[in-house]
Amino acid sequence: MILVSDNLQITNSTIEQAVNRMNPEPVQEMVKKCVKAGAEAIDINSGPLSRDPEKKMAFLVEAVQAVTNLPLLLDTTNPKALEAGLAVSRNTTIINGFSLEPVKLAHILPLAKKYDTDIIGYxxxxxxxxxxxxxxxxxxxxxxxxxxxxxxxxxxxxxxxxxxxxxxxxxxxxxxxxxxxxxxxxxxxxxxxxxxxxxxxxxxxxxxxxxxxxxxxxxxxxxxxxxxxxxxxxxxxxxxxxxxxxxxxxxxxxxxxxxxxx
Amino acid sequence: MILVSDNLQITNSTIEQAVNRMNPEPVQEMVKKCVKAGAEAIDINSGPLSRDPEKKMAFLVEAVQAVTNLPLLLDTTNPKALEAGLAVSRNTTIINGFSLEPVKLAHILPLAKKYDTDIIGYxxxxxxxxxxxxxxxxxxxxxxxxxxxxxxxxxxxxxxxxxxxxxxxxxxxxxxxxxxxxxxxxxxxxxxxxxxxxxxxxxxxxxxxxxxxxxxxxxxxxxxxxxxxxxxxxxxxxxxxxxxxxxxxxxxxxxxxxxxxx
Missing domain, CATH: 3.20.20.20 (Dihydropteroate synthase-like)
Incomplete structure (x- = not known):
């Protein structure tokens, strides 16, 4: 059983501010703490990212992979944000995730094939x-x-x-x-x-x-x-x-x- | 899932002394502590009781049931001790226990029938x-x-x-x-x-x-x-x-x- 941290969430106001200001340090501090606490993979829960989704998810992935080689789970319902994250990710990457919801079948699932990644199905x-x-x-x-x-x-x-x-x-x-x-x-x-x-x-x-x-x-x-x-x-x-x-x-x-x- | 205390053991020197001196107080103190800690049944682990088995097990059962109505598990390999305990027990009683070992099949198992009790099989x-x-x-x-x-x-x-x-x-x-x-x-x-x-x-x-x-x-x-x-x-x-x-x-x-x- 691998331990995946759920701590890196946009709902955390420190992380939200860091994303809005494109300031990698608070994100990286969080990731380092997670690794120290025992994380073996990092879930990047960016939320739907209604404004600048591509830029923000790419920023998050870059910020995280600058401080860890652990696998990353890209956790967003926004296909644009997801693809931007996949495009810049160098670590092992897992899409989190798709379901039978038509919009997810149409726009999330194909990205697993395109980027040859694991994908979580709910x-x-x-x-x-x-x-x-x-x-x-x-x-x-x-x-x-x-x-x-x-x-x-x-x-x-x-x-x-x-x-x-x-x-x-x-x-x-x-x-x-x-x-x-x-x-x-x-x-x-x-x-x-x-x-x-x-x-x-x-x-x-x-x-x-x-x-x-x-x-x-x-x-x-x-x-x-x-x-x-x-x-x-x-x-x-x-x-x-x-x-x-x-x-x-x-x-x-x-x-x-x-x-x-x- | 019922919690049975394994704390009342003859290997505990306080309990051993109490049994040798037929002094119920340390036994009863232990049982009260177990009940307070969450015990819902009490295992009375008397060991084989090589000397005065009947007297000692009867003493233990009497001591325990004077302070609790919880079910008792009589935990001994000595059929004589077991029967003496069963004979005086007023609480719900469970024999702990028998196995395919011939001596247990011959001398422990029949006591469950004789005293109409539950019995644990290993x-x-x-x-x-x-x-x-x-x-x-x-x-x-x-x-x-x-x-x-x-x-x-x-x-x-x-x-x-x-x-x-x-x-x-x-x-x-x-x-x-x-x-x-x-x-x-x-x-x-x-x-x-x-x-x-x-x-x-x-x-x-x-x-x-x-x-x-x-x-x-x-x-x-x-x-x-x-x-x-x-x-x-x-x-x-x-x-x-x-x-x-x-x-x-x-x-x-x-x-x-x-x-x-x-």
């Missing part, structure tokens, strides 16, 4: 709603894979995000338990060793006491790890969660156990 | 060795269930302990991952909603840094919870592990999520 309906149960998630996975295959990319380029349900949703925890089964069943269903990613912070979206949110995060992450999750997108400044993730890796990896790996 | 070979993989564990489960059925007790009286492998064993972590699959498969294999129990401290038996041991415990417990573990036998004084267990319960329970349950 298990969402074409209208971006979250499927309510395991059967529906698996059904969407089949449709998503079918759309993906039309690009001609190798199957292994597809990474699936089952979309963690917030626990505060009516049947959120039930969905989150079903997601574990989705993760276990995807390889058999699609016929190849499907990589998967999940955004851990989704679990505790909304109001709630911080300490309990962290506890839920630290409790759900091992469940995901045991179900075979390939990449965890998380706030790497949540130290206990990162330590838990490492302990999970020591348990789930096929390597010989050593305390150094915990 | 997935161990007749020579008490640990089966090396999932297929062998499931094979032992079938044999154990078959032996259990001969008592005429209801299936639901059987609780299975898959025997967690210490991570320091050559293939310990691999076995521990397979145990998750064992837990998931037991109900289908045996044809009823099999309850299960696991001794969490087994995971980190042996030398190792305490903080990392706790991290492993906190990481493996959610995996067990997601696999459907019914009862976790653990040191309830490991506060973070108990908090993790509660968070797991909030995630895995079918109840509507509330922060109060975390």
């Amino acid at each position: 298990l969402l309906y074409p209208n971006s709603h979250v499927p309510p149960d395991e059967a529906e998630r698996l059904g969407v996975a089949v449709e998503l894979f079918s759309a993906f295959q039309k690009t001609g990319l190798e199957n292994e380029r597809l990474i699936i995000d089952p979309i963690i349900a917030p626990v505060m949703w009516d049947n959120g925890t039930l969905q989150d338990m079903e997601i574990l089964s989705v993760l276990r069943n995807l390889p058999d269903l699609l016929g190849f060793p499907v990589r998967t990613i999940a955004g851990i912070s989704n679990l505790t979206t909304g109001q709630g006491p911080t300490k309990k949110k962290r506890l839920l995060e630290q409790s759900y992450l091992p469940m995901l790890a045991a179900a075979g999750l390939s990449m965890a997108l998380l706030n790497v400044f949540h130290t206990e969660t990162v330590l838990t993730a490492r302990a999970c890796r020591a348990l789930t990896d096929t390597k010989i156990f050593t305390w150094e790996n915990v | 997935l161990l070979y007749p020579n008490s060795h640990v089966p090396p993989d999932e297929a062998e564990r499931l094979g032992v489960a079938v044999e154990l269930f078959s032996a259990f059925q001969k008592t005429g007790l209801e299936n639901e009286r059987l609780i299975i302990d898959p025997i967690i492998a210490p991570v320091m064993w050559d293939n310990g972590t691999l076995q521990d991952m397979e145990i998750l699959s064992v837990l998931r498969n037991l109900p289908d294999l045996l044809g009823f909603p099999v309850r299960t129990i696991a001794g969490i401290s087994n995971l980190t038996t042996g030398q190792g840094p305490t903080k990392k041991k706790r991290l492993l415990e906190q990481s493996y417990l959610p995996m067990l919870a997601a696999a459907g573990l019914s009862m976790a036998l653990l040191n309830v004084f490991h506060t973070e592990t108990v908090l993790t267990a509660r968070a797991c319960r909030a995630l895995t329970d079918t109840k509507i999520f509330t922060w109060e349950n975390v």
Whole structure:
């Protein structure tokens, strides 16, 4: 399980200001902190970037790759911003991501082929709603894979995000338990060793006491790890969660156990 | 997932002295602390009790049930001690436990029928060795269930302990991952909603840094919870592990999520 930092977000006002002023330093400080905290890949969540999308995403990618060789996830719904980022990226790059939404199939998915990158597919309906149960998630996975295959990319380029349900949703925890089964069943269903990613912070979206949110995060992450999750997108400044993730890796990896790996 | 304290052990010198002097107070202090820390059942691990087994186990059970109505697990390999405990127990009682070892089949298992109690069956070979993989564990489960059925007790009286492998064993972590699959498969294999129990401290038996041991415990417990573990036998004084267990319960329970349950 690879740890992907979700910390570099345009919703962070320091990052937003840095982007608006094209000042790479705050972005680079953030990335260095993420790496120090245990990030093994960096999600660049630029938001939709309604003004100067190309310039801003290119700036972000350049700023980040000046300080790290880690893989980058380009996280935007704006195809123009995405393509500008892909065009300048020298690190391993993953598009984050597409879904069955027609505009994403038309304008995001083809960029994976054009730039020969991995791409994350979300298990969402074409209208971006979250499927309510395991059967529906698996059904969407089949449709998503079918759309993906039309690009001609190798199957292994597809990474699936089952979309963690917030626990505060009516049947959120039930969905989150079903997601574990989705993760276990995807390889058999699609016929190849499907990589998967999940955004851990989704679990505790909304109001709630911080300490309990962290506890839920630290409790759900091992469940995901045991179900075979390939990449965890998380706030790497949540130290206990990162330590838990490492302990999970020591348990789930096929390597010989050593305390150094915990 | 019910939390069973493993704290009341004859290997604890305070408890050993209390038993030798037939002084209930230190035993009761320990039990009260366990209840306060979150224990929902109390394992009374008396050891084999080579001298005065009946008297000592009866003393322990009487001492404990004087301060709690929680279910008791009578944890001894000595059939005489076990029977003496069963004879005086007024709380819900679970025998912990039997295996395919001939002496246990002959002298422990029949006591479950005689006293109409739940009984824990260990997935161990007749020579008490640990089966090396999932297929062998499931094979032992079938044999154990078959032996259990001969008592005429209801299936639901059987609780299975898959025997967690210490991570320091050559293939310990691999076995521990397979145990998750064992837990998931037991109900289908045996044809009823099999309850299960696991001794969490087994995971980190042996030398190792305490903080990392706790991290492993906190990481493996959610995996067990997601696999459907019914009862976790653990040191309830490991506060973070108990908090993790509660968070797991909030995630895995079918109840509507509330922060109060975390």
